[in-house]
Amino acid sequence: MQLQLQPCSCQSPSPRHLTSSSLRSAALEQRRRRPSRPANKCVVRAGKTADGPTVAIVGVSGAVGKEFLRVLTERNFPYKDMKMLASARSAGKQVDFDGQHYTVEELNEQSFKGVDIALFSAGGSISKKFGPLAADQGTTVVDNSSAFRMTEGVPLIIPEVNPEDIGSLKAGQGGIIANPNCSTIIALMAATPIHKAVGIKRMVISTYQAASGAGQAAMDELELQTREVLEGKQPTTQIFPFQYAFNLFSHNSPMGPNGYNEEEMKMVKETKKIWKTEDVAITATCIRVPIMRAHAESLNLELASDLSESKAKEILSSAAGVSLIDDREHNRFPTPLDASNNDDVYVGRIRRDISRQDECGLDLFVCGDQIKKGAALNAVQIAELLL
Ligand SMILES: NC(=O)c1ccc[n+]([C@@H]2O[C@H](COP(=O)([O-])OP(=O)(O)OC[C@H]3O[C@@H](n4cnc5c(N)ncnc54)[C@H](OP(=O)(O)O)[C@@H]3O)[C@@H](O)[C@H]2O)c1
Incomplete structure (x- = not known):
C-alpha cells in the first residue's frame, strides 16, 4: 500500500538551521497559530x-x-x-x-x-x-x-x-x-545519531517534564492551580500531592529500592533494549516542571572516541526527526514552546564537556513534544x- 505522507498545512516549518531573525518569526508564528488550532x-x-x-x-x-x-x-x-x-x-x-x-x-x-x-x-x-x-x-x-x-x-x-x-x-x-517511554524517545532521537557515529559509553540525563506526561487531568490541574495561585487561593491538589504551579518536584512515578524512580529506570532499561547493548552506562534524574506539554532534557554523553562540536552539529543536523536551534550569539536554544505541537525533537547547547581533557564528552539540551513524538x-x- 502506498502511503501518502503529505505535510499538514497547519504545521509550522521545521526550524532546521534557522537564522535568529527567522527563529524569532518562527516562534512568533508558532505562538500565533497555537491557540487557533x-x-x-x-x-x-x-x-x-x-x-x-x-x-x-x-x-x-x-x-x-x-x-x-x-x-x-x-x-x-x-x-x-x-x-x-x-x-x-x-x-x-x-x-x-x-x-x-x-x-x-x-x-x-x-x-x-x-x-x-x-x-x-x-x-x-x-x-x-x-x-x-x-x-x-x-x-x-x-x-x-x-x-x-x-x-x-x-x-x-x-x-x-x-x-x-x-x-x-x-x-x-x-x-x-x-x-x-516519552522521555526515552526524546533522549534517543538526539543521542542515537551520535551513538551510531562514535559510540556512547555513558549517558547522564536530567529531565524537565511537562504536565501532559501525566495525562489530561494533570494538564487541567496545572491550569487550574495557576489560576488559583494568581488569585491568592489555596491550589487544588488532586492529581499530585504537591502544589505544581510555580513549583517543580521529583517525578511522581513510584520510587524503587535503589533510590531511582520508575521513570528513571525506564530510561535506563529501554535505552539498552533499543540500542541492543548492556555496554552503556546510564543514570537519570527525572523532574516534573510546570510546563504544559513538551519535555526538556539535558544529556551529558561520554563518547567512545573523539567528536568535535562541529562534527556533532553536522551529524545532528542531518538526523531524521531532529532540528537544531543552536544560536550561541543570541543565546537562542530549544524551548518546550518550540517543540509543542511539532513533530521534531529540537537540539541545542551542543558543546564539548569541559570537565574532560579529551574530546570524548558532549553536552546537549533537547526538547520534544512528549504527547506527540513521545x-x-x-x-x-x-x-x-x-x-
Ligand atoms: N501522556 C503522555 O504523554 C503519555 C506518553 C506516553 C505514554 N502514555 C501512556 O498512555 C496511556 C494514556 O495516557 P494519557 O496521558 O492519554 O491518559 P489520560 O489523559 O488520563 O487518558 C486515559 C484514557 O484511558 C481511558 N480509560 C481509562 N480506563 C479505561 C477503561 N477501563 N476502559 C477503557 N478505557 C479506559 C480513558 O477513558 P475515559 O475518558 O472514558 O475514562 C482515557 O481515554 C497511559 O498508559 C500512559 O502511560 C502517555
Whole structure:
C-alpha cells in the first residue's frame, strides 16, 4: 500500500538551521497559530480508503488518544474504518474525525472484531488485559503503556532509530509492538545519531517534564492551580500531592529500592533494549516542571572516541526527526514552546564537556513534544511501518 505522507498545512516549518531573525518569526508564528488550532480542524484529510486498515483508538478521550486523531489526520493515514474506544465514562460521547462523527464505545472483549490496527493509550492494566486478547483476534497492537516494553519478543520501536526491529509484523496479523517511554524517545532521537557515529559509553540525563506526561487531568490541574495561585487561593491538589504551579518536584512515578524512580529506570532499561547493548552506562534524574506539554532534557554523553562540536552539529543536523536551534550569539536554544505541537525533537547547547581533557564528552539540551513524538506520533509512525 502506498502511503501518502503529505505535510499538514497547519504545521509550522521545521526550524532546521534557522537564522535568529527567522527563529524569532518562527516562534512568533508558532505562538500565533497555537491557540487557533483546535483538534480535527487540520485542512489535510486523513485517507479513508477501501483498502486501508480498520483502526481502533483505545483511550480516545485521553490526552494521547486525542493526539492520535490529530496525528492520523496530519499524516493522511489511510484507513477503511475507525473505532473510538474508551471507558464507560465516555461511552456515547461524540468524536469528530475526518469530517465524520463517531460515537465512543465502551471497550470490551468484542471491540476488536475486524480491527487491523489498535492504538492503545488507556493505561497499563487495560493494555495487559486487552492487548493480548486483541492480538489473538488478529489485531496488531501498538501500545503506549509500559505493559509490554520490556517483554522479550515485543519490539520496542522508535521508527527513526530501530525500525528493523519490527520484523515481519503487519497490520491485521496480530502481534504487539511497544512505544517507548516519552522521555526515552526524546533522549534517543538526539543521542542515537551520535551513538551510531562514535559510540556512547555513558549517558547522564536530567529531565524537565511537562504536565501532559501525566495525562489530561494533570494538564487541567496545572491550569487550574495557576489560576488559583494568581488569585491568592489555596491550589487544588488532586492529581499530585504537591502544589505544581510555580513549583517543580521529583517525578511522581513510584520510587524503587535503589533510590531511582520508575521513570528513571525506564530510561535506563529501554535505552539498552533499543540500542541492543548492556555496554552503556546510564543514570537519570527525572523532574516534573510546570510546563504544559513538551519535555526538556539535558544529556551529558561520554563518547567512545573523539567528536568535535562541529562534527556533532553536522551529524545532528542531518538526523531524521531532529532540528537544531543552536544560536550561541543570541543565546537562542530549544524551548518546550518550540517543540509543542511539532513533530521534531529540537537540539541545542551542543558543546564539548569541559570537565574532560579529551574530546570524548558532549553536552546537549533537547526538547520534544512528549504527547506527540513521545507518544501519539511515534505510535502512528509505527503503524505506518505495519502497512
Ligand atoms: N501522556 C503522555 O504523554 C503519555 C506518553 C506516553 C505514554 N502514555 C501512556 O498512555 C496511556 C494514556 O495516557 P494519557 O496521558 O492519554 O491518559 P489520560 O489523559 O488520563 O487518558 C486515559 C484514557 O484511558 C481511558 N480509560 C481509562 N480506563 C479505561 C477503561 N477501563 N476502559 C477503557 N478505557 C479506559 C480513558 O477513558 P475515559 O475518558 O472514558 O475514562 C482515557 O481515554 C497511559 O498508559 C500512559 O502511560 C502517555
